[in-house]
Amino acid sequence: DGGITQSPKYLFRKEGQNVTLSCEQNLNHDAMYWYRQDPGQGLRLIYYSQIVNDFQKGDIAEGYSVSREKKESFPLTVTSAQKNPTAFYLCASSIEGNEQFFGPGTRLTVL
């Protein structure tokens, strides 16, 4: 089955720690995206990547970092510089310029 997987489903972080969220897709999509979702708000774009070894900042990139070493994988690191990281994080992929397909999400909670 083709799709997008995110892990873990739930993640707890202590203040001052970096954590990495995994996103993997086997759809052979070139483009991948990371969004943050807060209650009552739409999705806000953190980072996106159109091709391996290249990525661009979205609207709220501060306190986050990404890498794109393989086409299938686009991990997101939430650094200690992100002061309010508790949120639901969604990864998506697309064939360039077309509709995005989403993973099931990771809920990050800061303790």
Place this chain on the structure above:
Amino acid sequence: GEDVEQSLFLSVREGDSSVINCTYTDSSSTYLYWYKQEPGAGLQLLTYIFSNMDMKQDQRLTVLLNKKDKHLSLRIADTQTGDSAIYFCAETPSLSGNTGKLIFGQGTTLQVKP
């Protein structure tokens, strides 16, 4: 800049029609999308409409696009309790080039009462 607005909440009775509305600001948007999100899950693409169309129907779903008023709506016929979810409107802004970036509305929570 680009903006997408939706009302936050809609409540209907099972069997009635639901109409979820969305307004957007970028008159040059190429595609407009409707996504569904069930609790604790990712977003599922429901349907989309190309900007040169004014209507698209897919089983119980009807999308209407009024480009003059920059208004998009999603009608769900014979609404079922399984349709309870958050519905997001999204557009492909013209300035995004071919990056695939989407601008999302805040989401409309649809509550279906038995």
